[in-house]
Amino acid sequence: MELSTHLYRFTVVNVLTVFYNLLVLLLIGLNSVKSLFVNSSTPKRKLEPPACLTDPKYGVHKYIKVNNVKLHYVESGDPTKPLMLFLHGFPEFWYSWRYQILEFQKDYWCIAVDMRGYGDSEKPDGLAPYHLKELVEDVRDLIRQLGREKCILVSHDWGGLIACKFRDIYPDVLSGIVLLASLSQEAWLHAVWNNPEQKKKSWYVFALRWPCIAERFLQMDNLAVFDKGMMVPGKDTITAQDIECYKYWFGKQFAFTPPLNYYRANFSYCLPEKQVKGKVPMLVALAANDLFIDTSVLDLMKKEYDDAETVLIENCSHFIQQEEPEKANKAIREFLAKHKI
Known part of the structure; x- marks a missing residue:
């Protein structure tokens, strides 16, 4: 990248970072x-997890040490069947x-993990x-x-960025990959600098820096x-009880920093x-x-991955798999059936 382009982007990014953080500070002050x-008065946070977090219908809670970090995950389904890993x-x-575990546990070995820094997984300090x-x-x-040796990766949001990078490095490990409300790091960067609408929608990325x-x-x-x-007026797929589950974990001290x-x-x-290596069945919704x-x-993802199939979920916002679980599950089911995964 040319020096002038780098300087331009550096200036724009930092101006936007300052601008959005000033707005956030204003909102904090007004609040x-x-x-x-x-x-x-702020209600006291509950020390005990909501009952649905330990409901056995979702599976068994386990821990595992990987890449020098202890991760928590929920396991459901038959371990002899294909591995479906949720990010x-x-x-x-x-x-x-939760909705996808219940849908796919009869046909797949479902593993829903807390990524490092989240939930009950280990939370290393620092950025590295x-x-x-x-x-x-x-x-x-x-x-x-x-x-x-192989798995199906089903991902959402940041999980999708990780899944894309995983697909770039380890395509032979994947039987298939599903992205819900997500994209690759490269596609996001391209969209931010070439699509004013995406730049506006990415305000939070600058604010969170x-x-x-x-x-x-x-x-x-x-x-x-x-x-x-998360809660959507007129829809009951994300309930007040579900929100309490999120508040239980993110209400803990320093829970947002990792x-x-x-x-x-x-x-x-x-x-x-x-350079995209190999061919991997891929669904981007x-x-x-x-x-x-x-x-x-969607067009950027099809250009980047010529084997990517795309779906647009109507009447739905960002948290696809929770807000419209039937539509999300149907799209995943049809994709898996098409490729006999």
Whole structure:
């Protein structure tokens, strides 16, 4: 990349980072002033996990040491059947796959993992442990430790970025790959610099770069970000009880910092052109009403991966597998059946 382009991007990124963080600070300040006049005492966080987190219908909770990090995961289904590994996004944990576990556990060996830094998995300090190469190696070593040579990767949001990079490095390990409301790191970077709509929808990426401020913002009003960001008026697939599950884990002290370090450790002004190796059946499903990913990204993903199949989920926003589980499961089922995976 030319020096002038690098300087331009450096300037734009940092101006946007300052701008959005000033807006966030303003919102935090207004919220603090409001609390002086409104009796809105924050409820005490529950020390015991909501009952649905330990419901045996979702499987057995286990721990495993991979790539020098202890990960928590939920296992369901017959271990003799094909491995289906679920990678969640931000700000989620294994529970975001509850509908898919129930759907696929009869035909696959389902493993829904808490990525490093999330839920009950180990949370290393600093930025280096959250570099994409480490996250990819977590997945590679997990598959190896589970005793498998191949798997189906089903991913959402940040899990999809990891899945794409995994596909780039280890295509022979994959029987198939599914991305829900996600894209590759390269496609995101291209879209941000060439699509004004995607740049607007990526405001949060810039806002999350500064430490402390983002954590304070996400914790406001008893973690209202989950109520406002996940629950959809008129739909009952994400309930108040489900939101309590998220608040149980993210309400803990410093719980947001490791997940935010995914953004902070992997932000880049440019990426080299990559050579896609091998052929892997791939499904990319975006939500028509996604507030964070522009649907034009589907074309970028088809250009980057010529074997990618794309689906647009109508009347749905970012958290596809939770908001519209029937549509998500149907799309995955049809993809798997088509390729006899």
